[in-house]
Amino acid sequence: MALKETFGNLKRMLQGPRVQSSNHKAIVVAVTAQKGGVGKTTTAVHLAAGLAQFHKRKVLLVDMDAQGHVGMSLSSLLTTQPNESLGNILLQKHRDIQELATETSLENLWVIPSDKSLNDAEAQLASRIGKEFSLKQKIDIARTHYDVILIDCPPNIGTLTLNALTAADYVLVPCDMSILSLDGVTSLLETTQTVREVLNPDLKWLGVVRTRLDRRNVKLNRTIVDALREQYGEQLFNTEIGSASAIVRAQLAGKTVYAFDPKSRATRSYRVLTDEFAQRLGLLASKS
Numbered sequence: 269m270a271l272k273e274t275f276g277n278l279k280r281m282l283q284g285p286r287v288q289s290s291n292h293k294a295i296v297v298a299v300t301a302q303k304g305g306v307g308k309t310t311t312a313v314h315l316a317a318g319l320a321q322f323h324k325r326k327v328l329l330v331d332m333d334a335q336g337h338v339g340m341s342l343s344s345l346l347t348t349q350p351n352e353s354l355g356n357i358l359l360q361k362h363r364d365i366q367e368l369a370t371e372t373s374l375e376n377l378w379v380i381p382s383d384k385s386l387n388d389a390e391a392q393l394a395s396r397i398g399k400e401f402s403l404k405q406k407i408d409i410a411r412t413h414y415d416v417i418l419i420d421c422p423p424n425i426g427t428l429t430l431n432a433l434t435a436a437d438y439v440l441v442p443c444d445m446s447i448l449s450l451d452g453v454t455s456l457l458e459t460t461q462t463v464r465e466v467l468n469p470d471l472k473w474l475g476v477v478r479t480r481l482d483r484r485n486v487k488l489n490r491t492i493v494d495a496l497r498e499q500y501g502e503q504l505f506n507t508e509i510g511s512a513s514a515i516v517r518a519q520l521a522g523k524t525v526y527a528f529d530p531k532s533r534a535t536r537s538y539r540v541l542t543d544e545f546a547q548r549l550g551l552l553a554s555k556s
């Protein structure tokens with residue numbers, strides 16, 4: 269091992285994680301969909317920030333999409349940038365993702381931003397045996413620092429998404445109200461079943477969230493909701509997220525919609541969704 273690397277490892281060991289360890293045992297949720305643009309990142313960001321802000325839960329939001337949209341969406345909350353990349357950490361066995369956990373100006377919320385290095389990491393992982401477990405080892409260590417860890421996934425079922433599904437306890441699927449998304453949800457359910465059989469027997473479905481709903485398309489919405497209800501029953505979240513310009517404007521400003529426009533309908537919807545999410549995770553009953 270090169271001297272510089274040895275010193276780097278020593279320094280990291282001495283510094284320890286930035287978040288104090290505690291008796292937490294985080295629940296890990298992967299936010300996944302095969303399609304881009306369905307609201308994965310927006311939903312992951314607002315559930316993470318919502319749990320931190322309104323439920324006072326310690327939350328880590330991990331961006332597993334090389335496009336780095338989590339960091340962009342929360343740019344005004346990120347006070348520092350990690351000086352190492354998630355791609356590098358994933359490729360090295362004895363590195364800890366806590367090194368990357370970046371404090372935000374929102375109490376209780378930490379973020380692991382991503383960058384293009386994740387694409388290289390995915391390519392390099394491809395030839396490794398057990399490549400789907402690279403993230404799991406690291407998430408399992410991070411669990412002791414948080415109540416909830418949310419993982420925002422890329423828009424395909426590649427190695428990075430499989431890593432997220434292998435590391436997670438639950439899958440949450442945002443679905444914009446299009447026929448293509450509906451089809452994507454079905455095949456994701458099949459993928460989850462395969463992951464459960466082969467990689468992660470503990471993986472469970474948390475449910476499907478309707479996003480970017482255009483409330484003017486009453487008939488189409490009803491058709492899609494009926495199809496979703498018939499197929500997923502209870503697993504369909506009651507709360508729906510309407511299409512809202514406040515969300516887009518908040519994202520441009522690098523803020524959550526809660527901070528950008530607290531009185532907007534989008535704020536209300538994501539707050540109610542956060543409550544439903546917390547309830548489904550069993551977080552409403554007690555705060556240990």
Ligand SMILES: Nc1ncnc2c1ncn2[C@@H]1O[C@H](COP(=O)(O)OP(=O)(O)O)[C@@H](O)[C@H]1O
Nearest residue numbers: 304305306307308309310480510511512515516
């Ligand atoms: N409820 C919504 N209303 C309006 N625009 C939205 C909504 N949710 C997401 N968007 C916009 O749609 C685009 C895709 O959303 P995003 O969350 O990044 O999807 P994904 O992560 O699935 O690719 C973004 O530009 C975002 O601002």
Ligand SMILES: [Mg+2]
Nearest residue numbers: 308309333337
């Ligand atoms: Mg995204």
